[in-house]
Amino acid sequence: MRSVLSRSRGRALRGVCAGAALALLLCAAPAGGAAASAPPEAPSAHPSTARAVRGIPGEIPRSADPRVAAWQRLRYGMFIHWGLFSELGGVWKGKPVTEGYSEQIQMWANISGKEYAEVADRFRADRFDPGAVCALAKDAGMKYVVITAKHHDGFAMFDTGTTDYDVVDRTPYGKDPLRALARECRAQGLEFGVYFSLVDWHAGHSFDPDNSNPIPASMEPLIEGQLRELMTGYGPIAEVWFDMSAPTAAQSRRFARLVHRLQPGATVSSRVWNNAGDFRVMGDNEVPDVPLDGAWQTPASVYHETWGYRSWQRREDKPGKIRSLVRGLLSVRARGGNYLLNIGPRGDGSVVGFEADVLRGVGAWLKRHHRAGFEASATRFGGQPWGEVTVDGHELYLHAVRPPSDGRLRLPGLATRVAGVAEDGPGGARLDWHREGDDLVVQLPEHPADPVLPVVRVRLRGPLRLVPDETVDLGADGRGTVTAKDMETGHGYADEGSYRSQRRTTVRSTAYVTTARGGRADVRFAGEADPGTSYRLTVGSRSRTLSGRALMSGKPLSFSLPRDRVVPVTLTRAHPAHPGEDLDARVRRITLTP
Structure with a gap:
C-alpha cells in the first residue's frame, strides 16, 4: 500500500545533516521521553535537515457538498437483506444451494417464476420487530439502517401500486414492513435508507451471473414509479443503494435526479452507474489498499459467503468474528469511508442470534472506545504495518490491529508535540514513549487491557500535523527536483455503466517540498497531459488553472514558498465530470528554482 506516509523512511526530506557542530547535535538529539516526564518538544525536526518544519494538517476533511458531508458523518450503518429469498434460507427442494449468494x-437454483412466486404464500414474517431491529442497530453503535426494498427477484418489500408482486398483496403478512421500519428509525433517532435493485427478474430480465442486464425502455416506468413511491411515502431518506444492471448513461442520470428531486438530502450509491452517484461503493467486503479521494463506502457482511439468510451457514468463533469486524470497521473509518454492515434475517423476520451477538460485540468495543472508533476522523497517515490511525481534536488514536512482536508501535512523520500517551478506555494506563526524529515510538503493554483490539491514545499539544515521508527538501539554495517516485497519488473509481466496467483511476498527484530559503520560486513540470484539458495546480494555498499544453510546456510558473513549512504541490482536474474522472496526466518531474 502506498499511503501518505511511506513505510520506508529513506526518501524523507532529502537533505544532508552536515556542517556545523550544532547541526550534528540536532541530528543526534532525541525528541521525546517517557510519558511521565516527557519535556516540551520543539516543532518537528527531521534528522536529515535539523530544521524545525511545520507539517501539513493530518485530518482528512469531509466533502465540500453538505449533503455528502452529512452522509459521511453517519459513518457506520446496518444493511438488511430480507425478502422472499429469506424464506428459502439457501435451500431448494430440500437441498442446500451452494453456488452464489443466497x-x-x-x-x-434456476427456480421458475411460478414456483418462486408460490414462496410468498408462506411468507408470514410474524417475528419481524422493527423496534428490536433498531435497538440492535443502536446497540451495535450504528447510526442508520438500509433495507432491501427490492432485490433482483423483483419482489417489492413495500406497498407499491406498480405491481401486485409485493409483500402486501401476495403474502399472509399483508403489511408494509418498510413503512414500519422507517417510522421506528425516526422514533429511535436513526437515519433510514433503501436498497433498490435495477435488475428485475420478474419484470423481464433474464438470469445473468454478472447481473449486467441492460434496462429496456419498457421497464423504465416500473423503476421510476417505484422510486417515486419510496421517495415520497417513507419520510426522509438518507441513502438510496442502487445495485447492478447495466443502464445507459441517460438512465443513470435520470434515476439519480429523480431521487435528488424528491429527497434533496439523500445520497445515491455509485451502483446507479455511469458515475452518476454521490459516493463510490467498493466491492463486497473490500477495504481499499490505496488512498482514495472523495466519498466512499464498504458494504460488508457478517459472513462473506452470503448476504441473505442461509439456514446451513456455519456460525462459529464468535470472538474471532467480532475481532474481524472491528478491524474491518476501523480500516474503513481510518481511511475515510463509511461502513455498512449486513445482517440477513430469517423469513419470519427474526434476527439470527449469532449475528445479533456479534453486532453487540462490535458495539461493546465501540462503547469502550467511542471517540477513537466512531467520533474520530480519518487521517493522512494511511494504513500502518501495525494498524490504523484516527484523530479527534487533539487526541490521536493508534489502533493496534496487528501488534508487532516487540510491542513497539512506530508512527512516522508526526509533526505535533506530544503531551502524553496511554491506553484508551476505562482506566487506561500510561505508556512508555519517545521520539526518534519526527517518529513517535510507543511501547504497548505486555497484556493490553482490551481483549478485542487495543487502542493507544496520544494526547497532542495542538492540531494534528504531519511530515509526509515523500517530502523533498530544497536545501539552502531553494533548488530541487521532485521525481515521480516522490509523489503521492490520490485515487478514485470510474465505471462505464456496469459492475464489471468499474476501474480504479488516478485523480490527484501531489509532491511535498520544504525550503529554508522561502520566497518566490519558479515551478516547471515535465511529463504528459491532455493538451485541451483544464488542470488546477495548487501550491500551498494558491491555485492556478491552466491547460495541459501550458502545464507541460516547460515554461516556469511562479509561486511563493513559505520557509520551513511542508508545501503541497497538487495537480487535479479543474472541472472533473465526476469525482473519479481520471487525471489523464503523468507527471515525471517537477523542478523548483528561486
Missing part, C-alpha cells in the same frame, strides 16, 4: 437463489 439472496439470488432464484437464479442459482
Whole structure:
C-alpha cells in the first residue's frame, strides 16, 4: 500500500545533516521521553535537515457538498437483506444451494417464476420487530439502517401500486414492513435508507451471473414509479443503494435526479452507474489498499459467503468474528469511508442470534472506545504495518490491529508535540514513549487491557500535523527536483455503466517540498497531459488553472514558498465530470528554482 506516509523512511526530506557542530547535535538529539516526564518538544525536526518544519494538517476533511458531508458523518450503518429469498434460507427442494449468494437463489437454483412466486404464500414474517431491529442497530453503535426494498427477484418489500408482486398483496403478512421500519428509525433517532435493485427478474430480465442486464425502455416506468413511491411515502431518506444492471448513461442520470428531486438530502450509491452517484461503493467486503479521494463506502457482511439468510451457514468463533469486524470497521473509518454492515434475517423476520451477538460485540468495543472508533476522523497517515490511525481534536488514536512482536508501535512523520500517551478506555494506563526524529515510538503493554483490539491514545499539544515521508527538501539554495517516485497519488473509481466496467483511476498527484530559503520560486513540470484539458495546480494555498499544453510546456510558473513549512504541490482536474474522472496526466518531474 502506498499511503501518505511511506513505510520506508529513506526518501524523507532529502537533505544532508552536515556542517556545523550544532547541526550534528540536532541530528543526534532525541525528541521525546517517557510519558511521565516527557519535556516540551520543539516543532518537528527531521534528522536529515535539523530544521524545525511545520507539517501539513493530518485530518482528512469531509466533502465540500453538505449533503455528502452529512452522509459521511453517519459513518457506520446496518444493511438488511430480507425478502422472499429469506424464506428459502439457501435451500431448494430440500437441498442446500451452494453456488452464489443466497439472496439470488432464484437464479442459482434456476427456480421458475411460478414456483418462486408460490414462496410468498408462506411468507408470514410474524417475528419481524422493527423496534428490536433498531435497538440492535443502536446497540451495535450504528447510526442508520438500509433495507432491501427490492432485490433482483423483483419482489417489492413495500406497498407499491406498480405491481401486485409485493409483500402486501401476495403474502399472509399483508403489511408494509418498510413503512414500519422507517417510522421506528425516526422514533429511535436513526437515519433510514433503501436498497433498490435495477435488475428485475420478474419484470423481464433474464438470469445473468454478472447481473449486467441492460434496462429496456419498457421497464423504465416500473423503476421510476417505484422510486417515486419510496421517495415520497417513507419520510426522509438518507441513502438510496442502487445495485447492478447495466443502464445507459441517460438512465443513470435520470434515476439519480429523480431521487435528488424528491429527497434533496439523500445520497445515491455509485451502483446507479455511469458515475452518476454521490459516493463510490467498493466491492463486497473490500477495504481499499490505496488512498482514495472523495466519498466512499464498504458494504460488508457478517459472513462473506452470503448476504441473505442461509439456514446451513456455519456460525462459529464468535470472538474471532467480532475481532474481524472491528478491524474491518476501523480500516474503513481510518481511511475515510463509511461502513455498512449486513445482517440477513430469517423469513419470519427474526434476527439470527449469532449475528445479533456479534453486532453487540462490535458495539461493546465501540462503547469502550467511542471517540477513537466512531467520533474520530480519518487521517493522512494511511494504513500502518501495525494498524490504523484516527484523530479527534487533539487526541490521536493508534489502533493496534496487528501488534508487532516487540510491542513497539512506530508512527512516522508526526509533526505535533506530544503531551502524553496511554491506553484508551476505562482506566487506561500510561505508556512508555519517545521520539526518534519526527517518529513517535510507543511501547504497548505486555497484556493490553482490551481483549478485542487495543487502542493507544496520544494526547497532542495542538492540531494534528504531519511530515509526509515523500517530502523533498530544497536545501539552502531553494533548488530541487521532485521525481515521480516522490509523489503521492490520490485515487478514485470510474465505471462505464456496469459492475464489471468499474476501474480504479488516478485523480490527484501531489509532491511535498520544504525550503529554508522561502520566497518566490519558479515551478516547471515535465511529463504528459491532455493538451485541451483544464488542470488546477495548487501550491500551498494558491491555485492556478491552466491547460495541459501550458502545464507541460516547460515554461516556469511562479509561486511563493513559505520557509520551513511542508508545501503541497497538487495537480487535479479543474472541472472533473465526476469525482473519479481520471487525471489523464503523468507527471515525471517537477523542478523548483528561486
